[in-house]
Amino acid sequence: MAPQAKIIVVGATGLLGSQIVSGLLDRGEAVRALVRPGLTGEKKDAISALQARGLEVVEGDITDPVDRLAERLDGIETVISAVQGGPETIEDGQVNLLRAAEKAGATRFIPSDFAIDIFKLDIGDNFMIDMRKRAAQRFEGTSLKVISVLNGAFLEVMTTFMQIVDWEKNTFSHWGDPDQPQDLTTVKDTAAYTVAAALDASLPAGPLRFAGDVVSMRQFHAAVERATGRKLEFKTLGTADELRAEIERRAAKTENPFEYVALQYQWGMVNGKAKFDTLDNARYPEVKPTSTEEFVRATAPSA
Ligand SMILES: NC(=O)c1ccc[n+]([C@@H]2O[C@H](COP(=O)([O-])OP(=O)(O)OC[C@H]3O[C@@H](n4cnc5c(N)ncnc54)[C@H](OP(=O)(O)O)[C@@H]3O)[C@@H](O)[C@H]2O)c1
Incomplete structure (x- = not known):
């Protein structure tokens, strides 16, 4: 029987999420992906290739009712979100996902931040970062450790x-x-740092900042x-x-x-x-960006 996945990746059909799944599989981890129903074409082929490497796939949408979403997260400790979209996804969707993660008993949540330093910018500076800042405010008070992975620009x-x-x-x-x-980092290196953070059990809540160059x-x-x-x-x-x-x-x-x-x-x-004031690259020297x-x-x- 396949080992029980303790990590779920949401956004596994995407540019970054697919690389995070691949990186976790490379490290021998049991991984689950939440994938929206109705996959076709290249995305379907890419998920099939990851399934052939051991990825467990469950269907769902982060805007699904919390109870249904929580069932998809059964047994999961770490939720990695690599979704992209508007406020219904980045704000309401990710808050909904966090509520489902709480309900399912998960302990860590990596939101889809992956950007320049969102905590130094002000609301109004960048509309895509505004959504992430608003989501971060709504994550406050959760029992989960929220760990932002910041990578500068791809x-x-x-x-x-x-x-x-x-x-x-x-x-x-x-x-x-x-x-x-x-601060600049490739997609693959951002995924590698995210994988390292996801597997780092002693990591406290809070942002991590990486730059490949x-x-x-x-x-x-x-x-x-x-x-x-x-x-x-x-x-x-x-x-x-x-x-x-x-x-x-x-x-x-x-x-x-x-x-x-x-x-x-x-x-x-x-x-x-x-600009990042400090970098956390040295925490994961195995990543050679x-x-x-x-x-x-x-x-x-x-x-
Ligand atoms: N720092 C940078 O320079 C930089 C550049 C680009 C992206 N990023 C960041 O990297 C992260 C991922 O971006 P990306 O370019 O990899 O995104 P992407 O390729 O557009 O993929 C987005 C993923 O989110 C999934 N998704 C969207 N809405 C969903 C929902 N309601 N329920 C479940 N899944 C949903 C999509 O599923 P479907 O396949 O079903 O649509 C897809 O798997 C984002 O935070 C983005 O801002 C950073």
Whole structure:
């Protein structure tokens, strides 16, 4: 008989959650995933591949009634949430999941934070982080240990979603002080740190902060040039205050905050407001994170 899973991952069909499941299986852990019903296509194939490696799958949605959700968490000690979505998911959904975890007798909850320092930003600075801050406030008073894993920005989003590097125009465009250090971590390394935290029984409640690399925009640019052998024009788009004004201009023109959220993340990074003051990397020396240059070498188009 398969060992009883003590860890459940919610969001196992996602970018980060799938890597967390994979990392736990690599460490020989019995893992359960809560997966929404009706999986098809690539997501179904990916979950089947994880099942072949021993993943136990239960169907459910974090917005399900607490009693039903608690049944899916039977025997679970640690709940890892890697969900993504709007307030119905990140705030109400995760609070619902926490209530179900309490009911099921779980002891630890890792919410879907995985960001720059959400505890240093203010409400209004970044609409996606606002949701996580509001959820964190609603977790207060729980009997579970709530452990936030913070990783800075995924290196993957720095070279895509943030629109810093334009491979066609050969430009590298940044806002703010080019020498402000920034915390960057790959998805895989974030998953590895999350796995290490999930398996660390002596961990107290509270945030953990990890960075695979800490580099300024000037150093990032140099790493991209070294890794690719390409020359990219280094363009400064404006100060951090000018970036804030640009965000406000865009926000006034749209109801859709996804149109400017990449800039909100950059604002929190380039002015240092959401920079980690300390790192917890040394707690898990077995995780050997990827540097910016290694990451770019492995993923970017070469000259
Ligand atoms: N620091 C950074 O630079 C950075 C960048 C990107 C993401 N992140 C963070 O990483 C975390 C995971 O993001 P991701 O990009 O991996 O997300 P993703 O690929 O969009 O996956 C989201 C997962 O959540 C699941 N989900 C959504 N609503 C659910 C619900 N009601 N019940 C159960 N499952 C639900 C999805 O299931 P379905 O397959 O059924 O939809 C999917 O498995 C988030 O906290 C995100 O903000 C950080």
